[in-house]
Amino acid sequence: MRDAVAPSLAAWQPVLIAIASAASVNDNDGAHDLHHLHRVWTNAEALMAAGSGADADADPLIVMAACYLHDLVNLPKNHPERATASRLSAARAVAALAAAGFPAARLQAVAHAIEAHSFSAALPARTLEARLVQDADRLDGLGAIGLARLFYIAGQMGSALAHALDDRAYALDHIVVKLARLPALMQTAAGRALAGQRLARLLAFRDEFALEWGRAP
Numbered sequence: 001m002r003d004a005v006a007p008s009l010a011a012w013q014p015v016l017i018a019i020a021s022a023a024s025v026n027d028n029d030g031a032h033d034l035h036h037l038h039r040v041w042t043n044a045e046a047l048m049a050a051g052s053g054a055d056a057d058a059d060p061l062i063v064m065a066a067c068y069l070h071d072l073v074n075l076p077k078n079h080p081e082r083a084t085a086s087r088l089s090a091a092r093a094v095a096a097l098a099a100a101g102f103p104a105a106r107l108q109a110v111a112h113a114i115e116a117h118s119f120s121a122a123l124p125a126r127t128l129e130a131r132l133v134q135d136a137d138r139l140d141g142l143g144a145i146g147l148a149r150l151f152y153i154a155g156q157m158g159s160a161l162a163h164a165l166d167d168r169a170y171a172l173d174h175i176v177v178k179l180a181r182l183p184a185l186m187q188t189a190a191g192r193a194l195a196g197q198r199l200a201r202l203l204a205f206r207d208e209f210a211l212e213w214g215r216a217p
């Protein structure tokens, strides 16, 4: 199937970017802008290239569509409706893709991958494509870029830099409260390996930070 759809990836990518850009919900959000969507797709490509066994046979068109459209509706972490955002994104994505002539037989698979990517929605990822998109999105929360996004989002929520274990009030605690759990929650072997490497960088930063914080007057 991969060979059959490969030529259409290049044709669909600009369409997906146009749909994501038209939604414009992420225009003033540097943690969830078009660069985030490109990185998630790049992560997913790397995971697919590294996949073996059961992880090797994803439909890349479904994965790419879900990567670019997974944050069409993006609510802040402290928004009461946050857990519904991925379902709303999936519904908007299906409508936009159908209007653009996306292969109808793949629409439900794209919708599921979008719905299941979200941590707060807590839906099981039932397909390989959904597992790949979930891992690819979570990888962007780890490593150097994950760290930059962490403090960017904390700034949006008005959180302090650090203190005790409460990741809504204190940005640094997000590393221990959530991010340190991500490698074990990865759905693919390649995702688990990459997440472990990126988490190690985050924890090294956290150690440096704690050292300086401890010295602060």
Ligand SMILES: [Fe+2]
Binding pocket: 032, 036, 040, 070, 071, 137
């Ligand atoms: Fe995302």
